[in-house]
Amino acid sequence: MAPAGMQGGYQSTQQQTTSAGNLYQMGGMVPDVDEDGPTPQVPEQYKQRNCSQKFMRCTLSAVPNKKSLLQKAKLPFGIHIHPYTEMTAEEMPVVQSNVIVRCRSCRTYINPFVAFLDQGRRWRCNICMRTNDLPQDFDFDAKTRQPIDRMQRPEMNHAIVEYIAPQEYMVRPPQPAVHMVLLDVSQKSVQSGLVHTVVNSLRENFLNLPGDDRRMFGLITYDSTLHFYKLNHTLSQPHMFVVSDVDEVFMPSPTDLLVNVKQSADIITNLLERLPTMFTATTNQKTCLGPALQAAQKLVSPTGGRIMVFQCGLPTDGVGKCDRQENASLRGSAKEFQQLEPSNDFYKRLAVECSRQQIGVDTFLCGSGYQDVSTIACVSKFSSGTCFYYPDFHAERYPAMTKRLQHELKRVLTRQMGLEAVMRVRASRGLSVNAFHGNFFVRSSDLLALPYVSPDNAFAMQVQYEDDLNAGALCAFQSALLYTTTHGERRIRVHTLALPIVDNVNAVFAGADQMALTGLLAKMAVDRALISKLTDAREAIVNVLIDALGGYRADMRGGAPGFPAPANLMALPQMLLGVLKHPGLRLGAITMLDQRADAHNLIKTLPLSNLCRFFSPRLYALHQMPEDAGTVGANGQIILPPTIPLTAERLEHNGVYLIESGINMFMWVTKNAAPEVLYALFNVQHFDHLQPHRGTQTHLIESTPCYGFSPSCYAETV
Ligand SMILES: [Zn+2]
Structure with a gap:
């Protein structure tokens, strides 16, 4: 659906450039939202070991080396964390060892991005840069007592590992669920x-x-x-x-x-x-x-x-x-x-x-x-x-x-659950994590108390600068979740995300992640809407968009025609428009206060992919589905019809549409829908025979043709 060159489009930060498109010329060709953000351009040997975006995702996959550069890009800096998801053993190996190696200074867990020094006898922490001694046991298998290659250890190969915690991590024996x-x-x-x-x-x-x-x-x-x-x-x-x-x-x-x-x-x-x-x-x-x-x-x-x-x-x-x-x-x-x-x-x-x-x-x-x-x-x-x-x-x-x-x-x-949990997120020296979003109680300045944690809990944190960073090096974020399994084991789940540090604004834009930005901006807007006028919260979102894309245009050498945007941010205006039309932030008296409060709760707690689907739902044309839609594909999954862009131009006066936001599904039936389509879908011959009712399968909107459709229509009547 998107014009050629609009998909993905992330350029290596080594080239420090982005491919740009002109938003003015997009018209109804709103790009599909690519659910994967730019891949952090870390050195080749780290790419496979870095943390998956499903679990930890930064708004800027290329981190500015100083605060002034971030201010120039005018983009919010924060991370989304989904710390307790259902994972396979391949995605998250369990470390079977009695040695848990941590930095003596900042307590970071050893991870694939640390450096070994002095013929491997010491390691440098990638969070605080302190040099630590490496315990000799690190090079031995705990069970067989045979020497092993340390680079084969799970904690050196996987950005996500889980440790079985020894006694010192318990204040009491693991409790029953x-x-x-x-x-x-x-x-x-x-x-x-x-x-x-x-x-x-x-x-x-x-x-x-x-x-x-x-x-x-x-x-x-x-x-x-x-x-x-x-x-x-x-x-x-x-x-x-x-x-x-x-x-x-x-x-x-x-x-x-x-x-x-x-x-x-x-x-x-x-x-x-x-x-x-x-x-x-x-x-x-x-x-x-x-x-x-x-x-x-x-x-x-x-x-x-x-x-x-x-x-x-x-x-x-x-x-x-x-x-x-x-x-x-x-x-x-x-x-x-x-x-x-x-x-x-x-x-x-x-x-x-x-x-x-x-x-x-x-x-x-x-x-x-x-x-x-x-x-x-x-x-x-x-x-x-x-x-x-x-x-x-x-x-x-x-x-x-x-x-x-x-x-x-x-x-x-x-669903599975973790009990008696606490979570801490550490950031590389020069950065600090603040302004937490999610459901928790902050026990000390950066320790989140989570009496129970489920795979549906997600969190976000804003990041600020304490000092300049070294361009060309890597910075890292590490989250550690200490919890008790429902089977009575104390465990520590560690996620580490490494990101390149860059020194020019073009590289920052090339690494900007539109989904992560949308999610963080929405959470920040909710905080604002709870202490100030709703219009202030909405304006803050619009201003970020104008400032960021304005800054991008100003930085393009020789100027650029129209309203240029990096390819990886082409869908950002559409997604932020979805945020502004969401029950959490839309204007007007149609949003009941309970509905508003509920929408705020969802924005603050939903995992990022679900949240963005909420702002930018999927739209399907049910009256013109391909033959194989609804059948089981080769991969065992149901084949869905193609999605269509969320624009009025794409709606036909005789169409039947399904809008799906991850939480709600709405069916839009136009008055001129063909009788055979109505019969196939609802077992009725004529539009007037439909029995619409809120909360049931059919929701009718009798507008012919369907002008003024917007990404948030789906949420008008929940
Ligand atoms: Zn350290």
């Missing part, structure tokens, strides 16, 4: 179908919760009172305790409220089978979310673990009750950010306390009307959990929303 569920059983929750949906998912998946034979499970239900369940495996049926004093929460039983999953599987199943009918006739409309969280925290605090809470509507009783109502007149206004501040600090304080006790909280907000997402989400934000938001959840009315909850809940229940 503990899973605690809190379920709102008020009338609204029952009538919306939430109780039924959640309990069914739990019943289907609780035996697949991550963990070894020690893993534990507990469940508390709540309305205006708290209901505890004793699940001792010797009981014939669960014992229920009701605690109505929610001001002073106490445990009604000293034991068996949290039980071993394997031992008590039958009685847990028994409880989950009974639960949907236990509250069907309830008239209790109140919910005491705060006391329920406090009770769960008390139960889980001895071991740490994960709490999953399902709340329907605003919490009405006890600590943490939220009585703020949405002021719709503030939507999109200069004062909107005031309503995005938490209405109370209970959830943040609780999260910090939970973080200290190694407890992470995942929140599922499923009510109708205003939910005060910005307040309640704090309990996940600072405890390294995730907040999921399902506006106007109703199992019968919106079956697609129910499917989404079931799908996401299954993923949350069964």
Whole structure:
């Protein structure tokens, strides 16, 4: 779809040049967004060993040697880290050795980019440049005690390795995986179908919760009172305790409220089978979310673990009750950010306390009307959990929303997880990491506390200069994640990314990564939108684009016609336009405050590739798919139809389109769509026979022809 020469286009920094295109002449030919950024031009021997962009990605794959050069390029400098993904043994070898070699000064882990000195007896740290002695054991196999070639060791060949941590990395023995569920059983929750949906998912998946034979499970239900369940495996049926004093929460039983999953599987199943009918006739409309969280925290605090809470509507009783109502007149206004501040600090304080006790909280907000997402989400934000938001959840009315909850809940229940984690990111001397983005609590200046970490957690950090760097050399970023596996092993996962240092602005532009830039700019804009006017946050994005491309044009010798941009940044304007139209940052009163707060949470936490898909969704023309679309290809994958650019020119007046953002899918059916296409897709003969409904498979937009389509139309009605 893109003009010749627009794809990829990264030139070696050795040549210090970029191929340029003219944005004015692009017209509707918006380039496909190449998901891979420029490859860092490190020396040949390091290329295969460098960290994959999937796990660590810098906005500038060629790093300016000084602050003034960065200021000249006017591009933001930061890194995205996805530190705990599901990886194969090939991608991430486990180091089976009792020697963990680290720099004595800055504690960097030895990695493929260090230099050996003095006939290999010493090594120079590539982060702080200190020279360290190399332990003799480094050249011996730990098991056979035979000499080995150190260059064959995993930590010298892979930018990602995992160490099995010895005793000194533990403050206590590895704890069992503990899973605690809190379920709102008020009338609204029952009538919306939430109780039924959640309990069914739990019943289907609780035996697949991550963990070894020690893993534990507990469940508390709540309305205006708290209901505890004793699940001792010797009981014939669960014992229920009701605690109505929610001001002073106490445990009604000293034991068996949290039980071993394997031992008590039958009685847990028994409880989950009974639960949907236990509250069907309830008239209790109140919910005491705060006391329920406090009770769960008390139960889980001895071991740490994960709490999953399902709340329907605003919490009405006890600590943490939220009585703020949405002021719709503030939507999109200069004062909107005031309503995005938490209405109370209970959830943040609780999260910090939970973080200290190694407890992470995942929140599922499923009510109708205003939910005060910005307040309640704090309990996940600072405890390294995730907040999921399902506006106007109703199992019968919106079956697609129910499917989404079931799908996401299954993923949350069964995905692998790391417990009791901390993460630190180190940067080469002259650089420092600051302004962290993601869900965590900063324990000391650069140590992120993550009571639990999942493959869906991602983080970003901004980088600043402390000193000049040496052009021609390499700089590096190293992240170290110390965590406990659900099988009771303490491990350290280390990622190291090496990048070339350059001394001219053309090379900086040649290495600029449009996806990484878009992701970081969006995160920075969210921070700004939370403390200042939305228009300020939006202007900051536009200004970066104007300044950066203006700087590029000014630097082109002899000038250039039109609006030149480096080939590797040709899609940046389109992607940033997608950011500006996203519910997190768009103007106007159509974005409800909860929707805004949820969008902010997603922007701050989604892994980069998912985030960019959110800003620049895939668009497919379903009325003209190739013959083989939908069949299984040679690689075993379903063959998808080709994507088309996100421009109005590409939309036909009789088309049927699918827009997919990674989270939402929308189908756009035009009024003149051919009957045979409608029949093939929906089993109806005529447009008027379609039954559109929000949350179901079909979403109709009756505009013929479809003028004014923009990359964010997909998100208008979520
Ligand atoms: Zn060091």
